[in-house]
Amino acid sequence: MSLPTSELSAAELTTEPGAATPAAGATKQLIVQKFGGSSVADAAGIKRVADRVVAARQAGNDVVVVVSAMGDTTDELLDLAGQVTDGAPAREMDMLLSAGERISMSLLSMAINNKGAVAQSFTGSQAGMYTDAIHGKARIIDVDPHRVRTALDKGHIAIVAGFQGMSQDTNDITTLGRGGSDTTAVALAAALEADVCEIYTDVDGVFTADPRVVSSAQKIDKISSEEMLELAASGAKILHLRCVEYARRFGVPLHVRSSFSQNEGTWVLPSPDDKITIKEGVALEQPIISGVAHDRSEAKVTVVGVPDTPGKAAAIFQVIAKAHSNIDMIVQNVSTKGTAHTDISFTLPIVEGADALAALEAAQAEIGFESIDYNAEIGKLSLIGAGMRSHPGVSATFFKALSDAGINIDMISTSEIRISVVTRADLLDDAVRAIHKAFGLDGESTATVYGGTGR
């Protein structure tokens, strides 16, 4: 049903316009490389990353490196905070946590300088990462990397602290929250008009399903930003939604690859017109289905007995938005009571559940609903593929496979390139394997699974 991507696993890939590390005589590129905390967990890791960075520079490229805090630093800082306070002001917590990247980036810079290249490290504010003032989950509102550009113009390697920025209004230090370092890397790549943003992780790339659940999952060689967005939104952990959104919006090609090997990883390409070509020049058809994602991090909230009058649903979602919760799927049930009331169900991250429930309860009288149900024992499965919009029968195959596997469906949502369902949490793995198989994604080889999460 799809062109098996595993056929490409040994081929050397380039993109048009070329975005791989140039060979001798090839065009000089501007490469942004992002390394997570597990890659720089200790001195040995930092030196390994330094080797990689220096190699990219010596190949003739301009190199910008975005780095997270060293392995356990963030946890250690949070532990210290817990020892002195019951609840830290968010501004001070951001100040504390931002020390983490300051340590890793200056050490990486030292290690690179020690290898004979010249590197300079820059904090988020020095790199011009301007954000709003929502501490702990700030959003980037402007990027002005003129100091990074100046360093590159001098032939230096620029090391930039991931995850952090400075509030444009208050000049306070902010952190970007989850996926922050990836987002820093993509935002810098966009502002610098980089040729590629390489996201280094501890797996070989993006897989057709989580290899820990589906052992026959295959590495995807190329995927569109659009599909990667749906995969990330659907629970694929390898890239954060924000980073993919940013890359798509600004046309930044991403290359997700392992920091433990020289293998090509997965290219995430912003335009559907970008073609990945194997060496002989044969362009690949876009496969119909890219992969299966799953997610256990959400809970389902049902607001029961909402008056069926205009504005009530909006009122509910305004309350949730004010609590800074991110709603995912929404279903408005048809009222079966014959009354002028309805039920509204939605999913949201479990970690945001308590705040959202508190906000809803505070607004209960005003909105006039009857009660709230909360269920964290759910799982979400999503099938993603840009090809499905032009191929009929995908839905039929999808629901038949789940039915054959005896999986009950609780909620459904679809986009042009995605079908998602909510099931019981304990049935989720079975559901993922059934769908992966039904769409011909199973490969012959067994995927290598590394430890850790790469974040």
Add this chain to the structure above:
Amino acid sequence: MSLPTSELSAAELTTEPGAATPAAGATKQLIVQKFGGSSVADAAGIKRVADRVVAARQAGNDVVVVVSAMGDTTDELLDLAGQVTDGAPAREMDMLLSAGERISMSLLSMAINNKGAVAQSFTGSQAGMYTDAIHGKARIIDVDPHRVRTALDKGHIAIVAGFQGMSQDTNDITTLGRGGSDTTAVALAAALEADVCEIYTDVDGVFTADPRVVSSAQKIDKISSEEMLELAASGAKILHLRCVEYARRFGVPLHVRSSFSQNEGTWVLPSPDDKITIKEGVALEQPIISGVAHDRSEAKVTVVGVPDTPGKAAAIFQVIAKAHSNIDMIVQNVSTKGTAHTDISFTLPIVEGADALAALEAAQAEIGFESIDYNAEIGKLSLIGAGMRSHPGVSATFFKALSDAGINIDMISTSEIRISVVTRADLLDDAVRAIHKAFGLDGESTATVYGGTGR
């Protein structure tokens, strides 16, 4: 010979203009408090400091706190650096080390907020500490604490990172080097026109000699900036020379006191006209002699066979200055060879010895001297007292005491309020005790010696 300062030990002291914590109904003051790394070495220490800060705020004062990095943080960061590089660029080392205060200041701010007061932490650059670009030992060239002032105007406590600033030319993070946090505190106190700058340490104040050497040393209740400057320059570790210089220049009253007790410490007053008064209003005479300081951190360099022509001494000291070494005592020997050559001896910090020697050797041909002698086995003893300028006989007593104790003198230097001699390092403690006794500084009680250095 001097009014024993020990008579005041139990008296409650104030200064004119009053600079102690105001009692109920007293005038509101602006207090800068500086806590060193040993005071905030762990969560318990941070909470203790928070109590002290909150008490000063609740007494109605405006409070600014300058804090060093937690106990071992700097050593841990240096150790990490040593694992990734043989020699870090100074810019990157400053970036790394500045993470230390970022951690301690945000934790202290959290601890204060947790006690119900409102605190905000500020990095060196946020607090407007502008420096030159000499990384590792930057000098403050401007202080613009408008963000600190704004915080105070809102009734908040401002926590400021000691030891660090931002280069005005390059916008890079700098560190101030030794004594940096004390200097930050005094510079902020000056810019904010604070009523007092309290330097918290692990001893009760400034003593007439190092209590570890002279067990009968007594706490000094009041000392002029001028004398404190000589004491600090002569090796008294409790306050760094830079901080005292800064305080004297800008007229900032210092109060050196213990973070482990509520006792009054030592007041260092910028103007000789400032009087310390005991409660009954009896003003104190300035004692003739304030104290005895000693120093083992210097080495003696002798440049042998310097051509006795104009400009040669200047050439030597220009070479040393370019190596950023700080020369202390200088003696030009009378040439005994009957030739047109002379020897020039000087002392400098042992830690700067290697750089200075290398610089001199590089300039040997140009200057035309014969050889260099280097001796690190020396000690310096200094007697300080503003009263000595109007009291004859001090020198006679001084040299007789050393002679009686069988101490040979190697170099001598004097100012209006100080006599310093260089002796063999192994005779230094005996010399200190002999001088302390000869000038009637011995008290009846034994000084309490706490562990640690308070830095």
